Amino acid sequence: MRIRSALLVLLAAVAFLAPVPIARAATSIDLSVPVRAEPSGAAVSLDTTVVMPAGSGRHPVVLLAHGFGGSKDSVRPQASSLVDGGFVVITYSARGFGKSGGNIHLDDPDYEVADARAVISAVLASSAASRITLDKPGDPRLGVVGGSYGGALALMLAATDPRVDTVVASITWNDLAQAFFPDHAGTSIAASPGAAPSGGVTGPLKQQWASLFFLGQVGGTTDSTTGTTDPCGRFDPTICAGFLSASSSGQPSAQLLAMLRAHSPAAFLSRLKVPTFLVQGMNDTLFGVDQADATARTLAAQGTPVAMRWMDGGHDGTSSTQAGDEQAQVTWLQHYLLGDAATVPAFVFADPLGRRQSTATLQRASGASYVDAATWRDQPIDGATKTIISPPGGLPVSNTLLPQAASLGTSLPTYSLAALPGLSAAYDTPAFAAQTKIVGAPRLKLTVRSTGPVSTLFLSVWTVNGDTATLARSLVAPIRVSGATGQPHTVDVSLPAATWTFPAGTSLRVLVTPTDSTFANSTVARADSVSISQLQLPQVASTALPVAGAGGVDRESLGVGLAIAALLVVFGLWAWRDRRAVLPADASVADVPLVVSGLTQTFKDGHRAVDDVSWRAERGQILGLLGPNGAGKTTTLRMVLGLIRPDAGQTRILGDQVVPGAAVLGRVGALVEGPGFLPHLTGRANLQAYWAATGRSATEAHYDEALAVAALADAIDRPVRSYSQGMRQRLGIAQAMLGLPEVLILDEPTNGLDPPQIAAMRPILQEYAAGGRxxxxxxxxxxxxxxxxxxxxxxxxxxxxxxxxxxELIANSDTTVLEVASLDGLDALRAVPDVEVSVVSDTEVVVTSSLPRASVVAAAVGAGMAVTGVSSRKHLEDVFLGMIAASSSASDMSPDALRRIRAR
Known part of the structure; x- marks a missing residue:
């Protein structure tokens, strides 16, 4: 009760301390704005809301465009922030989204961009016009802000509407054709930090992003009269047909490419003259930094004021500096629309997050221009020629990225999933003597000689520390090379653009693969001989920006901090209550590998699967756990391994109590209920991936010993899907033995093994235990x-x-094994005093008695049994059946029933 009272008090404190939103008397009006009809003639109106600051004065206006799949409601928090910053804000749902009518034309200049101009005009004709600052009649002081889908629209609107005074565009595209069909190879690369080559051919389709970006909006509109489903949903049919065709074939039509380029800011940037702020994410596999770089280079070349900010969020994850990113946008608008003195630096970028950081450090480039910010450092690399096979059918495929979850890639051991043997080539730099920071897109020259007419390859950047390779950023650079059939062909390649930090002693690895799971891959088999040279690393001189809010105590922030602290106390007490049952280490059994004491487990239906089970296993022992179906063996093993909690009792491994996630479980290897291999990986790659997931050094794995147990010879480098059950089982045992654990637990280890393989496994386990395990x-x-x-x-x-x-169990002196012609006389023998009889088969019985063996034989003959043989040694099967028969209360004690034994 005391803990419960404390929790209630602390929760009340949280409610009291949490900041209360400040009520602001903003006013709003709703409009339905008629815009251009669909090609079918269907009328279209856009759901629009204008939000105005409190009071009656005039304010600059900001048109806020939402992202793909959103609506005016999805940008409501940002609109509120802008209103607080002193702006009138226009929000609306683009055609095809929310409550607006029409179809999705993918930022078509004649539809979505024209719609935005119509919305501005409609607001100026409404009652809200009296609250908007005008530079001249009909010309509001106007900014446009948008992200992703709305970001491209913002750029195109600013280029085509002279009323726009400034624009802020985030995580958006420059060229939609290049974004969906990227190619990072070409004939030249600009000097700006994040530039991709120019002159490249159309690259492979971002297959998974095409599905998420496009097909995710295909809701499947059902015709109630025919029962059929329209696969295009709210998409314009022409755009839908082009994407469906490309998604099916992996290749874009000329018409689709032309449409995508026409629906891109790149086609309009020559007309964009107003100050432009670009915010792009480095955690973005859809629209990378190279897209914003291309926009910035064009604007800077024609004299348009432009600033760039690289944050660590994007379409694959939230920025760790989100509050600062949003404030920078408000500062930009206040400078250009309100005349405030504060402005935004020409180039700001986020450093990679450190291991203990939750917020990235922001750096301000020292130069006055983004496009000139980088210097280039030549970096030696072992770029020797290596051959890569592109597999027939495009399978198996390298797994480097996961759209919308790419940030996970930097924290998971994914190298063995990406670097498939024979289907990849790795090129390493020498270890860096000091910490090395990269800001931008590393570039290199790649030479290809192929057996096919076109080579599609994917390049990624990894950090190598000892035997471990981790994905420095979850990004890949696809390239497509033509003209390399039978002869070497060299292209300039830009690797993904981001910020990278390589600690002293680590090296940079460029991994080249012929497939990637997020792209449409070639299905034609080919061999590519690949080499790389002239690696250059971009670096940017900079100074760290001060942390926002460091100059004083913010009452609201203080409230948040206290509330979080109170919550931590609440959860700490809760965790303490949960963990207080964990007992300290027991020194008396610190050298005993496994002690099981009083384990009990009752299922929800009331069945007690394990009832007060106790046993122990010592060093050097091979202990067999036996029992018929339902005996509770697997449930016991699951509790021993910390997979489930016992209702009572405990397990100790080397003195430490076992609970889920206990550190001592790292000293245990197990094969229980199957190993769960990835079928497309080789046996070797599966073992490496499993060991990498433990986070321990590869030198501790003892791969050679494990591979000797697997005894798979050359098959170890074949995909596991081609293995027989016995091969999988041997690989599973090898996996359990990785690291040579002190306690090895094997559930049905001989499943699928033939007699010679079973015989071969016997000395392996005996030798393993003989070493003190x-x-x-x-x-x-x-x-x-x-x-x-x-x-x-x-x-x-x-x-x-x-x-x-x-x-001892099979050699007791009070046991006599009788071979008999039949079971005639069995009841008479059981009636003899001091005699217990167990039936092994129709021709074999086991007699337990303190009588001399000769007396036992005489008693059997006297009972009428035809004895044909006598033995003093039982087999384990005899012992097992006798014990089960003696302990069971079941009515069916027939030999057939007793032999229904399994390990489960």
Whole structure:
């Protein structure tokens, strides 16, 4: 009750301390703006809202355009911020979105861009006009702001409407054809930091982004009269047909490319003369930094004022400096529309996040111009010629990126998924002597000699630290090279543009692959001989910007901080309550590999699967866990491995209590309920990916020992989908043995193995345990357990029936094994005092008695049994069946029923 009271008090404090939104008496009006009809003649109106600051004075106006898939409601928070900054804000849902009518024409100058001009005119004709600052009649002091889909519209509107005074465009495209069909190879590269080559051919389609960007809006409009579904949804049919064709074939038609270029700012930039602020994300696999770079270069060349900001968000994740990014946009608008003195630097970029950072450090470039900010450093690299195979059918495919989740790639061990053996080539620089920062797009020359007419390749940048390679930024640079059939052909290549930091002692790796899972890949097999040279790294002189708000105490921020602190206390108490059952290490069993004490587990239906189970495994032992179906063995193993929590009892490994995520589990290897291999990867790559996921050095993996266990020979470098069940099982055992764990737990390890392979596995496990390690085996092959295991634990109905050394259990002096012609006389023998009889088969019984063996044989003959043979040694199967029969209360004690034994 005390903890509950404390939690309630702290939650109340959180509610009290959290900042209360300040009520602002902004006013708004709603409009329905008629715009150009659809080609079909259908009328279209746009759902529009104008939000005005409190009071009656005039203010500059900002048209706020939403992103793809959004509506005027999706930009409401940004609109509120702009109103607070002193602007009248126009929000509206573009045609094809929200409550507006019409179809999506993908920022068509004749539709969406013309619509925006019509919305401005309609607002100037409404009652809101009295609140808008005018430079002259009919000419408002006007800024346009938009992101992604709205960003391209903002640029094109600013170029085509003379009423626009400034524009802010974020995470958007310059050339939509180049964005969807990118090619980072060409004949020359501009000097600006994020430039991609010019003169390249159309590259591969961003297949997954095409689906997300385009097909995600194809809602499937159903015709109620025919029951059919329109695959184009709210898209204009002409655009829909072009994208559906490209998505199917991977190749764009000439008409689609022409349309995409016509719907791009690139076609209008020569007319854009007003100050332009570009904000682009480095965590963006859809519209990369190179798109904003191309826009900035064009504007700077014609004298248009332009500033650039690279933040670490984008279409694949939120910026860590989001509040500062949004404030920079407000500052830009206040400077150009309100005349405020504060302005925005020509070039600001975010450093890569450090391991303990939640907010990136922002850097201000020292120069006065973005396009001239970079200097270039020559960097040696081992660029020797290597051959890459492009697989037939395009499979297997390299997995480097995941759209909309690319930020995960930098924290996951994905190298083995990208660098498929034989299907990739890696080129490393020497280790950097000091920390090296890169700002922009590294560039190099790539030489290709191919067996095919066209070579499509994908280049990515990795940080190499010892044996570990991690994706420095979740970005790839696709290229398409023609003219290399049978002869070398060299092209200029720009790698993805971003900021990168390479610590001293690490090196930069360029990985080249013929496929990438996010693109449309070639299905034609070919071989490419590839080499690289003349790697250049861009660097930008800069100074760190001060952290926003560092100059004083903000009451609202203080409230947020206190509220967060209170929440942390709440969750800390909650976690403490959950963890207080974890007992300290037990020094008395610190050298015992595994101690199971009183484990109990009851399922929701009331069935007690495990009931007060206790046993232990010592160093050097191979312990067999036996029992019929439903005995509770797998449930016990799952508790031992921390996969489920016991209702009572505990497990200790080397003295430490096992709980989910316990550090001591790193000293355990396990194969339970299948290894879960990735079928398209080779056996070797699967082992490497598994070990990389542990975060431990490759030198600790002991791959050679594990591969010797797998005994797959050349098959280790074949995809796992081609393996037989036995090959998969051997690979699974090898995976469990990676790192040579002190405790090895194997569930049915011989499944799928043939007799020679089972026999070969026996000495491997015995040698493994002989080195002081412990092996626990759950198996239904009793003869094999007898030959392999040193000790056994027998379970039945959730309880332990017996434990002990195998040799003792099968060699008790009070046991006599009788071979008989039939079971005639069995009841008479069971009636003999001090005699217990277990039936093994129709011709074999086991008699347990303190009587001398000769007396046992005489009693059997006297009972009428025809004895044909006598043995003093039982097989483990005899022991097992006898124990289960003695411990079970089931009515069916027939030999067939007793033999229904499994490891589960």
């Amino acid at each position: 412990t092996v626990i085996v759950s198996s239904h092959l009793l003869a094999e357990v007898e030959q392999t295991c040193t000790h056994i634990v027998v379970m039945n109905a959730g309880r332990v029936v017996t434990t002990g050394p195998v040799a």
